[in-house]
Amino acid sequence: MLEVSALRKTFAGFVAVSDVSFSVGTQQIAAVIGPNGAGKSTLFNLITGHLRPDSGQVTLDGRDITGVLPHQICRMGIGRSFQRTNIFPRLSVFENVQAAYLIHRGRGTNYWSRSSTFYHDDVEVLLTQIGLRDSARALAGTLSYGNQKQLELGLALASDPALLLLDEPTAGMSATETHDTIRLIERIAGERALTLLFTEHDMDVVFSIAQKIAVLHQGRLIADGAPQEVRGDPEVRRVYLGEH
Amino acid sequence: MSRLSSDRIPWALIVFVIGLSVPWVGSRYDTFLATQIAIYALFALSLNLLLGMTGLVSFGHVAYFGIGAYVCGILMKTLGVPFIVAFPAAGLGAGAFALVFGYFCVRLTKIYFAMLTLAFSQIVWAVCFKWNTVTGGDQGLPEVPFPDLGWMSAIPGTGHFRISEYFYLLTLILVMLCVAALRRIGQSPFGRVLTTIRENPERAAFIGVNVRGYELAAFTVAGVFAGFSGALFGIFNRGVFADYVFWSKSADVMIMAILGGMNHFWGPAIGAAVLTLLNQQITSYTEYWPFVLGTILVVLLFAFPGGILGALDAGWTRLTHRRGLPTQRNA
Amino acid sequence: MNLSFLFSQFMGGLTAAMFLFLIASGLSLIFGVLRVLNFAHGSFYMLGAYLAWQIVHWLALGGANFWLATIGAAAGIAILGGIIERLLFRFLYGREELYQLLFTYALVLILGDAAKFTWGTQQLSVSRPAILNGGVEVLATTVPYYNLFIIAVGPLIALGVWLMLTRTPLGRMVRAAALDREMLSALGANVGWLYTGMFMLSAALAGLAGALVTPIQSIVPGMDVEIIVQAFIVVVIGGLGSFWGTFWGSVLYGQVLSFGILIFPGFSLFSVFALMAVILIIRPWGLFGRPIR
Numbered sequence: 001m002l003e004v005s006a007l008r009k010t011f012a013g014f015v016a017v018s019d020v021s022f023s024v025g026t027q028q029i030a031a032v033i034g035p036n037g038a039g040k041s042t043l044f045n046l047i048t049g050h051l052r053p054d055s056g057q058v059t060l061d062g063r064d065i066t067g068v069l070p071h072q073i074c075r076m077g078i079g080r081s082f083q084r085t086n087i088f089p090r091l092s093v094f095e096n097v098q099a100a101y102l103i104h105r106g107r108g109t110n111y112w113s114r115s116s117t118f119y120h121d122d123v124e125v126l127l128t129q130i131g132l133r134d135s136a137r138a139l140a141g142t143l144s145y146g147n148q149k150q151l152e153l154g155l156a157l158a159s160d161p162a163l164l165l166l167d168e169p170t171a172g173m174s175a176t177e178t179h180d181t182i183r184l185i186e187r188i189a190g191e192r193a194l195t196l197l198f199t200e201h202d203m204d205v206v207f208s209i210a211q212k213i214a215v216l217h218q219g220r221l222i223a224d225g226a227p228q229e230v231r232g233d234p235e236v237r238r239v240y241l242g243e244h
Numbered sequence: 245m246s247r248l249s250s251d252r253i254p255w256a257l258i259v260f261v262i263g264l265s266v267p268w269v270g271s272r273y274d275t276f277l278a279t280q281i282a283i284y285a286l287f288a289l290s291l292n293l294l295l296g297m298t299g300l301v302s303f304g305h306v307a308y309f310g311i312g313a314y315v316c317g318i319l320m321k322t323l324g325v326p327f328i329v330a331f332p333a334a335g336l337g338a339g340a341f342a343l344v345f346g347y348f349c350v351r352l353t354k355i356y357f358a359m360l361t362l363a364f365s366q367i368v369w370a371v372c373f374k375w376n377t378v379t380g381g382d383q384g385l386p387e388v389p390f391p392d393l394g395w396m397s398a399i400p401g402t403g404h405f406r407i408s409e410y411f412y413l414l415t416l417i418l419v420m421l422c423v424a425a426l427r428r429i430g431q432s433p434f435g436r437v438l439t440t441i442r443e444n445p446e447r448a449a450f451i452g453v454n455v456r457g458y459e460l461a462a463f464t465v466a467g468v469f470a471g472f473s474g475a476l477f478g479i480f481n482r483g484v485f486a487d488y489v490f491w492s493k494s495a496d497v498m499i500m501a502i503l504g505g506m507n508h509f510w511g512p513a514i515g516a517a518v519l520t521l522l523n524q525q526i527t528s529y530t531e532y533w534p535f536v537l538g539t540i541l542v543v544l545l546f547a548f549p550g551g552i553l554g555a556l557d558a559g560w561t562r563l564t565h566r567r568g569l570p571t572q573r574n575a
Numbered sequence: 576m577n578l579s580f581l582f583s584q585f586m587g588g589l590t591a592a593m594f595l596f597l598i599a600s601g602l603s604l605i606f607g608v609l610r611v612l613n614f615a616h617g618s619f620y621m622l623g624a625y626l627a628w629q630i631v632h633w634l635a636l637g638g639a640n641f642w643l644a645t646i647g648a649a650a651g652i653a654i655l656g657g658i659i660e661r662l663l664f665r666f667l668y669g670r671e672e673l674y675q676l677l678f679t680y681a682l683v684l685i686l687g688d689a690a691k692f693t694w695g696t697q698q699l700s701v702s703r704p705a706i707l708n709g710g711v712e713v714l715a716t717t718v719p720y721y722n723l724f725i726i727a728v729g730p731l732i733a734l735g736v737w738l739m740l741t742r743t744p745l746g747r748m749v750r751a752a753a754l755d756r757e758m759l760s761a762l763g764a765n766v767g768w769l770y771t772g773m774f775m776l777s778a779a780l781a782g783l784a785g786a787l788v789t790p791i792q793s794i795v796p797g798m799d800v801e802i803i804v805q806a807f808i809v810v811v812i813g814g815l816g817s818f819w820g821t822f823w824g825s826v827l828y829g830q831v832l833s834f835g836i837l838i839f840p841g842f843s844l845f846s847v848f849a850l851m852a853v854i855l856i857i858r859p860w861g862l863f864g865r866p867i868r
Contacts, residue, residue, distance in 0.1 A: 075452050080450055086444060087444065088448075090439075099451065100452075109434060110433040111429050113432055116431070118433060155447070355612060355815065359807060359811045363848045367848045367852060491804075532691070532692065541678075542678065549670075
């Protein structure tokens with residue numbers, strides 16, 4: 001579904017991503033891992049249009065989406081969560097998700113109707129799915145960190161994506177929270193037949209659900225394959241054992 | 245939803261009725277002040293579409309006020325066009341300029357955006373100041389005529405009214421219509437999208453919002469309503485002059501919005517009223533109004549960042565021990 | 576239109592530019608550190624001028640009057656800046672930029688009236704120091720020595736500030752503070768006093784400029800507003816955060832002002848705003864600026 005070929009990005013002499021190519025199949029759960037600074041976030045930003053690659057290509061279902069603007073990429077069916085929680089703090093949880101629906105369903109140019117009545121049921125369904133229904137009226141900014149991350153997941157899902165990119169979805173979470181979040185993601189990915197690509201530092205998480213793992217180190221792809229292969233790959237072990 | 249919003253108590257209706265009664269109940273001077281307040285309230289509310297709703301800090305909003313004033317004034321005085329045509333034309337003219345200027349401004353962010361809005365605004369000022377043939381240059385356009393309000397004498401109980409009082413009624417009605425429109429727009433899906441831009445433009449983009457496009461739309465709409473307020477002002481003021489387009493007026497209207505509370509829909513209107521009344525009072529005692537205004541602003545910024553309505557809201561919350569209320573306007 | 580005339584216009588533009596650079600460099604400095612465009616910078620400038628006049632008035636000595644007054648004015652305004660920062664401004668750090676901006680605007684209102692209250696509305700002026708009286712004849716036009724002095728001193732002072740910023744440990748800390756205040760604080764640097772110091776330096780530059788302008792221009796209310804808009808334009812054209820951008824922005828501004836009067840007579844008002852608009856349209860972040868995140 002998603003194919004990245006020969007992507008390269010340099011920042012003022014620093015090579016962030018160098019000749020990275022890999023692909024993610026439809027409904028596959030794939031992970032990108034690597035030590036800090038390996039270029040994972042940059043790679044995500046290149047895929048979602050927040051950065052333009054110096055060279056290389058990104059294709060979605062055969063369509064070239066290299067350098068397409070973020071808001072257009074979103075409409076093409078890619079959803080994304082960000083490393084630092086990215087929600088709308090002074091809007092309520094309900095309004096956060098509702099806004100996503102309004103845009104996705106093309107109501108953004110409606111200047112006249114009262115927005116409060118739109119998509120009430122759909123929002124409730126989604127909130128229930130991500131477990132935030134009880135907090136619907138709370139201001140997003142007042143939620144706990146974990147809940148905010150759940151909300152962010154909700155925002156990404158509201159655009160009805162086929163491919164979901166999650167940037168460190170369990171960062172900063174306790175063991176229980178991590179477990180719950182991963183179960184939630186797995187369940188939703190199954191229910192909605194999503195293709196999932198995520199980055200993670202927590203190796204247990206990665207190996208528990210990823211069907212395919214790509215390993216980045218200093219901007220280069222050093223391994224790419226099923227979890228067993230990657231786990232046994234000597235260079236991966238060197239990079240991680242040397243640094244972890 | 246703010247406890248002070250109009251859903252439980254019809255504030256707007258109450259204010260409208262009180263406003264309507266001013267020419268009968270109050271003096272000529274009261275009517276004069278009320279007209280001024282109504283006009284500035286609309287101006288400030290139009291700015292708040294950008295400031296409080298979308299998070300766009302514009303230093304150049306007075307340009308559209310001024311364009312509206314000049315368009316209406318020129319059409320009515322120089323070309324003898326009736327008000328019923330000149331008024332919408334003023335809004336459209338201001339909106340057209342807002343669209344063009346805004347197109348360049350929304351490509352920038354934060355302080356650069358603010359500075360470019362200022363640059364365009366000062367260009368408008370300079371042109372108004374110099375273009376003697378059309379805008380009257382530094383002499384301006386004195387004696388802009390009142391619209392033909394003869395038909396209003398049919399309203400019962402107005403026999404003793406002068407034209408300025410009839411004009412006040414017209415202004416009040418037009419302003420309320422514009423304000424109702426602004427409220428509607430703010431509560432619409434479009435308005436909801438604007439608040440997402442204010443809260444987190446990056447995230448907004450990644451739920452599919454074309455941020456620049458929406459900002460431009462907001463900028464244009466705000467410009468149209470600023471133009472309407474300008475048109476009314478030109479007539480009220482009995483003339484249109486370039487110094488009303490100077491950038492310090494942009495600062496004044498921003499202070500009004502913040503004084504009243506930019507997180508509440510009615511905040512700017514309240515700010516306009518309070519500031520106008522304060523100005524009238526204080527300038528009768530002293531020439532040091534800027535000093536007073538500056539001090540008020542400092543107190544606001546340090547102690548009451550949410551403005552008057554923000555403070556009232558917080559106070560009410562404390563009194564009733566309810567949880568913190570949303571301070572955004574669109575609910 | 577002859578060479579002599581062009582030259583005198585050019586020199587006029589250069590004087591205005593270097594003068595503006597002296598003022599704008601302080602503005603640029605404070606933006607680099609605090610990320611705020613200080614509206615009150617023009618007020619510091621005006622108060623520097625008034626203070627210089629006041630000092631000259633008090634010391635009825637001969638000769639060294641002017642220089643003493645200039646130093647005194649710069650010092651006085653620095654102290655004023657320090658007081659404002661310590662007692663008021665620093666409580667706004669971390670708040671929305673709009674609030675900081677509006678605070679500086681409130682200062683303009685307050686300080687403007689304070690000046691009006693203290694010195695009235697009449698024009699005041701200070702005479703040139705005797706040593707810089709007269710001028711030199713070049714290309715059939717007289718260039719006043721004082722103007723040459725400004726053209727030399729402006730960049731010199733600004734260069735000094737720039738060297739401090741880039742070559743000294745203090746300067747490095749300032750630049751680090753601009754990038755990541757919390758980090759620097761965690762490393763043990765006293766960021767609070769750093770900010771105060773920078774604010775005072777910036778105010779001193781403005782006050783100095785104000786004092787230096789008194790022989791060429793009369794001191795009037797409104798000079799604060801007039802200069803701040805010009806300084807803003809220069810800093811934005813050059814690119815916020817770029818010191819050399821401010822320099823070239825000033826030069827460009829000076830020449831556009833000088834020659835703009837010839838191309839559009841009576842449109843000098845308009846030409847500098849048009850310049851800013853054009854530059855922001857072509858290069859949205861100014862000539863040497865970088866996108867603000």
